[in-house]
Amino acid sequence: MNIVVVGAGALGVYFGARLEEAGEKVTFLVRENRASQIEKHGLKVNSTKGNYTFEDPNVVKKVEEIDEVDLVFLSVKGYHLEGTFHSLKELRKKGAYILPVLNGIEHIPILQNELGKDFVLGGLSFIMATLNEKGHVEHNSDFHQLVFGSLEATQTSICHQLKEIASKANIQVEASDDILRELWKKYMFINAFSGITTATNLPIGPIRSKQETFRIAEMMLQEMKLIANAHNVNVSEEDVEDAKSKLMSLPDKATSSMHQDRRKGYVLELDHLHGGAIRLAKAMGVEVPYMESIYGIIKPFENNQPNFTKKGVS
Ligand SMILES: NC(=O)C1=CN([C@@H]2O[C@H](COP(=O)(O)OP(=O)(O)OC[C@H]3O[C@@H](n4cnc5c(N)ncnc54)[C@H](OP(=O)(O)O)[C@@H]3O)[C@@H](O)[C@H]2O)C=CC1
Numbered sequence: 001m002n003i004v005v006v007g008a009g010a011l012g013v014y015f016g017a018r019l020e021e022a023g024e025k026v027t028f029l030v031r032e033n034r035a036s037q038i039e040k041h042g043l044k045v046n047s048t049k050g051n052y053t054f055e056d057p058n059v060v061k062k063v064e065e066i067d068e069v070d071l072v073f074l075s076v077k078g079y080h081l082e083g084t085f086h087s088l089k090e091l092r093k094k095g096a097y098i099l100p101v102l103n104g105i106e107h108i109p110i111l112q113n114e115l116g117k118d119f120v121l122g123g124l125s126f127i128m129a130t131l132n133e134k135g136h137v138e139h140n141s142d143f144h145q146l147v148f149g150s151l152e153a154t155q156t157s158i159c160h161q162l163k164e165i166a167s168k169a170n171i172q173v174e175a176s177d178d179i180l181r182e183l184w185k186k187y188m189f190i191n192a193f194s195g196i197t198t199a200t201n202l203p204i205g206p207i208r209s210k211q212e213t214f215r216i217a218e219m220m221l222q223e224m225k226l227i228a229n230a231h232n233v234n235v236s237e238e239d240v241e242d243a244k245s246k247l248m249s250l251p252d253k254a255t256s257s258m259h260q261d262r263r264k265g266y267v268l269e270l271d272h273l274h275g276g277a278i279r280l281a282k283a284m285g286v287e288v289p290y291m292e293s294i295y296g297i298i299k300p301f302e303n304n305q306p307n308f309t310k311k312g313v314s
C-alpha cells in the first residue's frame with residue numbers, strides 16, 4: 001500500500017516506521033523545518049518494542065511530488081489541522097482515503113466537510129511517544145496500539161486492506177466495527193487525564209492520593225459521557241467505570257502528552273480537546289462546569305509557556 005504520513009511527528013514517524021518495516025511504501029509529507037531536521041539527523045525510532053532506522057526515508061515537501069497514494073495517515077496536532085487541507089484535498093484527488101489519528105472528535109466532521117464523508121476513516125492510538133532534540137521518536141510505553149474502522153459503509157474494503165497490512169506490522173491493531181464509540185471513549189479518557197494532569201502540573205499518582213482532586217477527573221468523565229450521549233453515541237456508565245479503573249491503575253508517574261507539552265513549553269492542544277468538548281456540549285445544551293473550569297485553568301499555558309519556564313515559575 002502507498003501510505004503518505006501528513007504529520008511526521010511522534011505518532012506519524014512511529015507508525016510510519018512500523019508500516020515501512022512491514023514492507024509498505026511510506027512517504028512523509030513535511031514542512032520546511034522538519035525537512036531540514038530530517039536531512040541533518042535522519043529518521044529513527046528508539047523503542048522498547050524495537051528500534052528502527054529509515055535507511056533512505058521518502059520525504060517530500062510538496063504534495064505535487066506524490067504520484068500514488070492509497071492512504072493518508074494524518075497525525076498533526078489539532079491546532080494544525082486547517083493547514084493540512086490543501087495537501088489532503090490534492091491527495092484525495094489522487095485516490096487517497098484519510099485516516100486521522102488525532103485525539104478528540106471535532107476534526108472528524110471538519111474533515112468530512114472538507115473532503116467528503118466517504119473518504120474519512122475513524123482512527124485513534126494508544127501510545128506514549130515523543131520526539132527528541134534530533135527529531136527521532138522516543139517510545140517507552142509497552143503499548144503501541146492503532147485502532148481504526150469505517151465511518152461509512154463505502155469504507156469496508158479499505159479498512160479490510162488496512163487490517164491485512166497492519167496485522168503484519170510490529171504494532172497492536174484493532175479493527176473496530178464501532179469506531180465512533182471508540183473515538184468518544186478515548187476522548188472521554190484523554191480529556192479527564194490530560195485535563196487534571198495539565199491543570200495541576202502533576203502526574204496521576206499525587207492526583208489520586210487526594211480524593212478531592214481525583215473527583216474532578218471523575219466529574220469530567222461524567223460530563224464527557226453526557227456530551228457523547230447527547231450526540232447519540234452510546235458511551236455507558238460501564239465505560240466511565242472502565243476509564244476510571246484505567247486512571248486508577250496507571251503507574252504513579254504516568255502523565256498525559258498535554259502535561260508533558262506544558263512542561264516542555266510547547267503549544268497545547270487545549271482548544272481542540274477541552275475547547276472542542278465545551279463547543280460540542282453547548283451545541284446540545286449540556287452543562288459542563290468541570291470541563292469549563294479545567295479549560296480556564298489551563299488557558300494561560302496554552303501558547304506561551306516558555307517565558308514562565310525560563311523564569312522557573314512553573
Ligand atoms: N504523542 C503521543 O504519545 C500521542 C499523541 N496522540 C495524538 O496524536 C496527534 C499527533 O500527536 P504527536 O505525534 O504527538 O504530535 P507531534 O507534534 O509530535 O507531531 C505533529 C507533526 O505534524 C507536523 N505538521 C503540522 N502541520 C503540518 C502540515 N500542514 N503538513 C505537514 N506536517 C505538519 C508537525 O511538523 P512541523 O515540525 O512542521 O510543525 C509535527 O512534526 C495529536 O492529536 C495527539 O493528541 C494520541 C496518542 C498518543
Ligand SMILES: CC(C)(CO)C(=O)C(=O)O
Nearest residue numbers: 125126127128256257258
Ligand atoms: C493517554 C495517552 C498517552 C494514550 O495514548 C494519550 O493519548 C495522550 O496522553 O495524549
